[in-house]
Amino acid sequence: MWFPKRPQTIEEAKLTGYFLQDSILQILLTRGVTRGVHFCDALKLPYALIDPELRKLRENDLIAPVGGAGIGGYDGMDFGLTPKGREQASSAGRSAPYMGPAPVDIDDYREAVRNQKFQSRWVRKNHLETAFSDIVIAHEYLDRLGPAINSGGPIFLYGKPGNGKTTVAERLARLFRQGVFVPHAIQIDGQIIQLFDEKVHRIVPTELLPETHPLRTDPRSVDSRWVYVLRPFIIVGGELTLAMLDLTFREGQRCYEAPFQLKSNCGVLLVDDFGRQIVKPKDFLNRWIFPLEKNVDFLTLVNGKKVEVPFEQILIFSTNLDPSDLADEAFWRRIRYKIQIPDPSEKDFKRIFTAVCEKLSLPFDEKTYQHLLERHYRQASRALRAVHPRDILGHVVDHIFYYGLERKLTPELIDQACLPYFTELEHQSAGGWGLRDAG
Numbered sequence: 001m002w003f004p005k006r007p008q009t010i011e012e013a014k015l016t017g018y019f020l021q022d023s024i025l026q027i028l029l030t031r032g033v034t035r036g037v038h039f040c041d042a043l044k045l046p047y048a049l050i051d052p053e054l055r056k057l058r059e060n061d062l063i064a065p066v067g068g069a070g071i072g073g074y075d076g077m078d079f080g081l082t083p084k085g086r087e088q089a090s091s092a093g094r095s096a097p098y099m100g101p102a103p104v105d106i107d108d109y110r111e112a113v114r115n116q117k118f119q120s121r122w123v124r125k126n127h128l129e130t131a132f133s134d135i136v137i138a139h140e141y142l143d144r145l146g147p148a149i150n151s152g153g154p155i156f157l158y159g160k161p162g163n164g165k166t167t168v169a170e171r172l173a174r175l176f177r178q179g180v181f182v183p184h185a186i187q188i189d190g191q192i193i194q195l196f197d198e199k200v201h202r203i204v205p206t207e208l209l210p211e212t213h214p215l216r217t218d219p220r221s222v223d224s225r226w227v228y229v230l231r232p233f234i235i236v237g238g239e240l241t242l243a244m245l246d247l248t249f250r251e252g253q254r255c256y257e258a259p260f261q262l263k264s265n266c267g268v269l270l271v272d273d274f275g276r277q278i279v280k281p282k283d284f285l286n287r288w289i290f291p292l293e294k295n296v297d298f299l300t301l302v303n304g305k306k307v308e309v310p311f312e313q314i315l316i317f318s319t320n321l322d323p324s325d326l327a328d329e330a331f332w333r334r335i336r337y338k339i340q341i342p343d344p345s346e347k348d349f350k351r352i353f354t355a356v357c358e359k360l361s362l363p364f365d366e367k368t369y370q371h372l373l374e375r376h377y378r379q380a381s382r383a384l385r386a387v388h389p390r391d392i393l394g395h396v397v398d399h400i401f402y403y404g405l406e407r408k409l410t411p412e413l414i415d416q417a418c419l420p421y422f423t424e425l426e427h428q429s430a431g432g433w434g435l436r437d438a439g
Contacts, residue, residue, distance in 0.1 A: 001214075005221060006046060007223060021056065026092060028081045100185060103184070109310070136351045153335075154315040156318075156335045158321075161320040165319075179228050183195055194256065195263060203229055240284075271318065
């Protein structure tokens with residue numbers, strides 16, 4: 001497997017002594033007295049790269065040992081700033097106040113993405129059946145989904161609300177449970193972009209790693225500037241704007257935060273509720289055309305310069321709107337797989353209903369189930385939705401607990417559950433909105 005190798009020299013790390021010295025000074029300015037070896041933890045670098053810079057800083061009277069010279073090398077000494085060092089640290093903090101793990105070079109990040117991105121045509125039918133084993137889904141739908149995943153290209157899921165488009169996308173992430181290395185930060189054209197995000201990147205505990213993983217066999221051989229995480233799965237919805245697809249400059253730290261698509265490299269990015277964003281769908285889709293075609297994206301620095309970054313993830317669009325209203329032919333040519341998620345059949349609906357009953361410890365009752373279908377679907381001319389059993393039976397359990405009833409299904413409880421659930425807003429012909437019982 002690919003892994004980032006620990007740098008042995010500052011040249012291998014593609015850093016400069018000036019960067020390390022400024023970082024050390026800022027750590028001391030912020031934290032106060034710090035032991036030599038602890039700079040390694042802060043910068044995620046081996047001590048062999050830190051030691052020469054500590055010595056230069058001491059020779060230039062910018063830092064000094066605190067509490068005596070200590071025993072052994074600089075790694076065991078406590079250091080503090082001299083007056084001269086404090087002045088220089090303050091100056092460095094005003095011009096480049098980034099504090100955090102040392103960044104990796106953009107070329108090293110590109111190599112990491114090339115080596116860890118999804119490989120085309122590796123998914124088999126049994127893989128999908130395992131990933132979707134805990135939900136009811138038609139086999140013919142899986143047979144359309146499998147080739148779409150194998151293409152490695154973007155996927156467009158559409159259909160009525162409540163049929164599990166988001167759930168399907170989440171289950172796809174189960175296909176990619178192997179981990180990837182993600183850097184804390186990357187450096188490009190002298191600018192630092194923070195990439196690792198604990199809100200979306202889930203660190204794989206060491207004890208769960210395979211015995212042959214380098215972090216178990218020889219952790220000192222791995223570059224600590226990288227974190228081993230599950231392949232990212234990121235969901236963005238109606239809150240998404242065009243600005244969120246570019247770098248966010250953090251003035252106080254003089255660095256950037258990576259946008260969603262950069263954080264999701266080597267993973268899955270789901271654009272949920274597509275078409276309900278404030279930005280027009282056409283404008284949003286135009287932003288994606290080049291990345292979808294070339295697998296690279298261009299982000300904008302505060303000085304206006306464009307920088308090239310990898311665009312390598314499974315991109316999924318999901319909507320309950322009519323796709324023909326969302327994009328033009330130029331975009332749809334780049335989305336080769338457009339898959340409709342249909343309403344469940346009565347057979348599948350019953351399978352979902354019984355599965356939810358089992359999960360909620362509610363004994364299934366055929367008579368009550370037939371009452372539900374007849375009164376609240378057939379008579380109401382209402383379409384079946386995959387989410388309905390979960391919601392209706394959740395209402396039933398709420399009623400059981402509230403009234404202290406026996407834990408069983410009855411037609412009366414079904415009616416009580418459906419009344420608030422299927423009450424819909426209906427535009428009256430005379431104008432205005434009114435409430436009605438859709439059952």
